[in-house]
Amino acid sequence: MKRIFGLLATGLLALSIAQPAFADTDRTFNDESIYDLLVDRFNNGLGTNDTEVNAQDPSKFNGGDFAGISNRLEHLIDMHFTMISVGPVFKTASYDGNEVLDYNEIEPHFGTTEEFIALIDEMHANDLKIMADFPLVGEVNDPAVQDELLKSAVQFVSDYELDGLRLTKIANADTEFLNNMIEAVKEANEGLYVITNEQSDAAFDSVPAEKQSAAIQESFVQVDPDTSSLDQFSNDDAGKLLQFDDLTGTRFTYKMVELRQFPPTRWKVATVAQFMLPGVPLVPYATEIAVNGKEAPESHPFFNFKTDMELQEWIGDLNTLRNDSDALRTGDFKFLHNEDGFVVFERSNEDEKWIIALNNTSEVQSLEVNPSELGEKKKLRGVLGQDLIKETKDNQYHVVLDRETAEIYLVEDDKGFNTPYLIASILVVVLFIGFLFLVIRKGKQSRVENAVNQEK
Numbered sequence: 001m002k003r004i005f006g007l008l009a010t011g012l013l014a015l016s017i018a019q020p021a022f023a024d025t026d027r028t029f030n031d032e033s034i035y036d037l038l039v040d041r042f043n044n045g046l047g048t049n050d051t052e053v054n055a056q057d058p059s060k061f062n063g064g065d066f067a068g069i070s071n072r073l074e075h076l077i078d079m080h081f082t083m084i085s086v087g088p089v090f091k092t093a094s095y096d097g098n099e100v101l102d103y104n105e106i107e108p109h110f111g112t113t114e115e116f117i118a119l120i121d122e123m124h125a126n127d128l129k130i131m132a133d134f135p136l137v138g139e140v141n142d143p144a145v146q147d148e149l150l151k152s153a154v155q156f157v158s159d160y161e162l163d164g165l166r167l168t169k170i171a172n173a174d175t176e177f178l179n180n181m182i183e184a185v186k187e188a189n190e191g192l193y194v195i196t197n198e199q200s201d202a203a204f205d206s207v208p209a210e211k212q213s214a215a216i217q218e219s220f221v222q223v224d225p226d227t228s229s230l231d232q233f234s235n236d237d238a239g240k241l242l243q244f245d246d247l248t249g250t251r252f253t254y255k256m257v258e259l260r261q262f263p264p265t266r267w268k269v270a271t272v273a274q275f276m277l278p279g280v281p282l283v284p285y286a287t288e289i290a291v292n293g294k295e296a297p298e299s300h301p302f303f304n305f306k307t308d309m310e311l312q313e314w315i316g317d318l319n320t321l322r323n324d325s326d327a328l329r330t331g332d333f334k335f336l337h338n339e340d341g342f343v344v345f346e347r348s349n350e351d352e353k354w355i356i357a358l359n360n361t362s363e364v365q366s367l368e369v370n371p372s373e374l375g376e377k378k379k380l381r382g383v384l385g386q387d388l389i390k391e392t393k394d395n396q397y398h399v400v401l402d403r404e405t406a407e408i409y410l411v412e413d414d415k416g417f418n419t420p421y422l423i424a425s426i427l428v429v430v431l432f433i434g435f436l437f438l439v440i441r442k443g444k445q446s447r448v449e450n451a452v453n454q455e456k
Contacts, residue, residue: 030329034281037084069084079315084128140177141172150181197241272358276322276345342361379414383410
């Protein structure tokens with residue numbers, strides 16, 4: 001029954017959007033959402049490559065491999081990300097792959113070339129894109145080293161059908177060399193995204209929105225914050241990487257625990273902001289279990305799949321909304337209200353309008369929205385908490401939100417009953433009654449059988 005209710009809830013979510021998913025041919029980097037993992041820390045699928053592995057030592061290889069990712073692919077699919085970033089996969093001296101020893105060889109702890117290709121193929125078969133890191137190691141200003149790096153990068157994207165390449169450790173690389181590498185790998189692999197995790201003037205498809213990401217963290221790490229830093233968001237941020245939790249720094253959970261905050265609530269409101277504000281969401285692995293950690297390797301624990309996964313479904317719902325709505329991915333952005341933790345903004349295009357409300361305060365908050373903003377005879381239908389707002393007698397739309405909660409409203413014409421939603425709601429009730437009937441019937445049968453057995 002839990003599975004049935006889950007499927008019905010998903011159906012209601014889809015009905016509330018009523019928009020087809022975008023086609024691959026129309027997709028740009030602005031449309032993506034990325035799950036960022038480290039191969040060694042995600043899941044151990046094979047024991048045959050566990051040479052000198054110590055799962056009890058966070059500084060050593062812990063046993064994660066390509067087969068382990070494949071075994072947990074359903075976990076990734078359920079969160080509805082469009083792209084999985086697997087970190088560096090080259091032969092390396094470190095579990096995180098950043099100390100590259102040989103660009104021409106896959107790290108044996110992670111698996112074989114064939115297993116990496118099989119993982120890529122499996123992701124593509126499930127409509128997932130895959131990205132890998134390419135750390136620039138060595139004397140990057142040396143022309144000979146640059147030539148070798150460029151050749152290795154071109155060979156890498158030629159050998160493997162990757163959808164994205166993230167250049168890391170680029171601080172010592174000049175812009176001209178980076179542009180040459182970007183051009184070369186894109187020529188070798190048509191349609192390849194090339195991004196970086198650092199600020200750069202080179203022609204990357206995307207760079208981090210550092211100030212905006214910091215603003216989300218500051219605005220949602222605790223209750224009743226100053227959220228004025230969110231004012232810097234604009235339509236220009238649509239293609240930039242938006243991440244307030246980072247594999248290279250302190251995890252978001254650590255910072256909120258330091259402030260004696262309640263992680264699940266903080267995470268839920270913050271992720272709504274991340275997925276609905278302009279930008280490309282990038283979410284580190286184990287966010288869905290609110291992993292803790294101040295710095296690496298403590299911030300890179302081996303993923304514990306037995307932990308409560310409440311955030312997995314939440315993130316999956318946010319991704320579903322974003323994937324199925326052009327307006328939420330690339331639509332116009334406008335603040336309606338932003339003061340002391342209560343934030344309301346609009347995402348819209350010619351076909352859709354959404355109102356996103358975030359109450360990160362310790363009290364119930366409300367906002368009156370004039371019909372001149374939304375139009376007359378409209379209704380705001382919440383797709384997270386199923387809230388419904390209509391124009392009241394004072395000719396206003398009243399957005400009211402409980403403390404530490406968020407809601408995403410789809411603005412629709414108020415035409416009376418929503419037939420598909422009503423049918424789905426009735427189905428939920430009918431199924432529940434049917435479930436109760438089966439339980440009662442089974443209980444009666446058990447009592448009869450017990451009585452017969454006693455007589456015997």
